[in-house]
Amino acid sequence: MQPPYDLKFRGSLNALMLTVRKRVTLATNLIHRFDDPQVIDREMRFLRPFWEFIQTRQKLNRQRYWKARQKDLFTGISKKPVRQTPLIWLPHRDVICSALDDPNGQKRAIGIGLLRGLDIVIFNFSTLLSRSHYALGIQDPESFQLVTSEPEEDGSYQCLRSTLHRRSAENNEEYKIITTRFILPDQEEIKIEKDFSRSTIDPDVLLRVTADRSGRERGPYLLEYRGRQSELNQRTGRLKVSRL
Numbered sequence: 001m002q003p004p005y006d007l008k009f010r011g012s013l014n015a016l017m018l019t020v021r022k023r024v025t026l027a028t029n030l031i032h033r034f035d036d037p038q039v040i041d042r043e044m045r046f047l048r049p050f051w052e053f054i055q056t057r058q059k060l061n062r063q064r065y066w067k068a069r070q071k072d073l074f075t076g077i078s079k080k081p082v083r084q085t086p087l088i089w090l091p092h093r094d095v096i097c098s099a100l101d102d103p104n105g106q107k108r109a110i111g112i113g114l115l116r117g118l119d120i121v122i123f124n125f126s127t128l129l130s131r132s133h134y135a136l137g138i139q140d141p142e143s144f145q146l147v148t149s150e151p152e153e154d155g156s157y158q159c160l161r162s163t164l165h166r167r168s169a170e171n172n173e174e175y176k177i178i179t180t181r182f183i184l185p186d187q188e189e190i191k192i193e194k195d196f197s198r199s200t201i202d203p204d205v206l207l208r209v210t211a212d213r214s215g216r217e218r219g220p221y222l223l224e225y226r227g228r229q230s231e232l233n234q235r236t237g238r239l240k241v242s243r244l
Contacts, residue, residue, distance in 0.1 A: 175196045
C-alpha cells in the first residue's frame with residue numbers, strides 16, 4: 001500500500017531548512033522558559049538530531065575536508081569530486097565509485113567514513129522534517145514526501161521518508177523499518193534504510209548512492225553499504241561498487 005504522501009510544502013531547500021531551524025529555535029526557547037521534564041523531553045527531540053546534523057554538515061561543507069579527500073581518496077582523478085547543494089556538499093557518484101572500485105583497506109575506511117557523514121546529515125534531516133510536521137503541514141510524520149521549488153535550478157530536491165511497522169515472528173514485538181531518500185534535481189539519490197528488527201539502538205543499515213529509477217539516465221555505478229549502525233560508526237561493514 002502506497003503511503004499517504006503530502007505535498008503541501010512549497011519553497012526552496014533553503015526555505016525548508018530555515019523552517020526547521022526556526023522550529024529548533026522555538027524548542028530551545030521553550031526549554032529555557034519552562035522547568036518541566038515533559039516539555040524538556042519533548043523539545044529535546046528536536047535539539048538532539050539537529051546538533052548531530054548541523055555539526056556533521058559543517059564538517060562536510062568545507063573546502064578543507066574535500067581537499068583532504070582529494071589527497072587520500074581521489075588521488076589521480078581529474079574531475080572535481082564534490083557538488084555543492086544547499087543541504088550538503090555531495091560527492092559525484094562516478095568519482096567516488098571509481099576511487100572505491102578496488103579499494104585498499106585505507107581507502108575503504110575513508111569511503112565508509114564519508115558515507116557515515118551522509119547518513120548523519122540526511123537521516124537526521126529527515127527526522128527533523130518528521131518532527132516538524134505541524135510547521136511544514138505534513139499530515140503523516142512517518143511517511144511523507146516534500147518536493148522543493150528551486151528558482152535557479154532545472155528541477156527540484158525531493159526529501160522522502162517512509163516507515164513500515166512490522167512484528168517479529170519470535171516474540172511478536174513491533175519494530176520499524178525507516179527509509180529516507182534525498183534526490184537531487186539531476187536525479188542523483190542517497191537512500192538510507194534502517195531496519196530495527198534486531199535492535200532498537202543498533203539497526204541494520206543499507207545505504208545506497210545511485211540515481212532515482214524514474215530518471216532518464218541512471219548512470220553506470222551503484223555504491224552500496226550494508227552493516228550495523230555500530231559498524232558504520234566504526235568505519236567497518238560491507239562496501240560494494242557495481243555497474244548498473
